[in-house]
Amino acid sequence: MLLLTCPYCGVEADETELSPGGEAHLKRFGPGASDEDFEAYLFLRDNPKGVHLERWRHANGCGKWFLAARCTSTLEVFGTYPAQTTRPPEDVLEAIRAKRPGWEMPA
Numbered sequence: 001m002l003l004l005t006c007p008y009c010g011v012e013a014d015e016t017e018l019s020p021g022g023e024a025h026l027k028r029f030g031p032g033a034s035d036e037d038f039e040a041y042l043f044l045r046d047n048p049k050g051v052h053l054e055r056w057r058h059a060n061g062c063g064k065w066f067l068a069a070r071c072t073s074t075l076e077v078f079g080t081y082p083a084q085t086t087r088p089p090e091d092v093l094e095a096i097r098a099k100r101p102g103w104e105m106p107a
Helices: 035-043 090-099
Strands: 003-005 012-014 019-023 051-057 065-071 077-082
Touching: 003 065, 003 077, 065 090, 077 090
Parallel strands: none
Antiparallel strands: 003 012, 019 051, 051 065, 065 077
């Protein structure tokens, strides 16, 4: 079972209380974007086996979006943090590197 702690309300929720939102830290393109950039934003996503940075919504709780770092093969959670953050906080990065030496954040 996947358990994530909402960084806003502090509730530890399982996946039945959450809604997945896909890959985190994507550059979003607006109306003035080229067709190639917009296509890449809509359809080209990383789907790694291992550490992945994701968006989640506490749907049956406070309703806010947040980000999580977790392993897709083991469901190990390295940490959660607010959605407005442009990169994972240092404590989350340290937790990842402690278990996955050499891991680097995707570009």
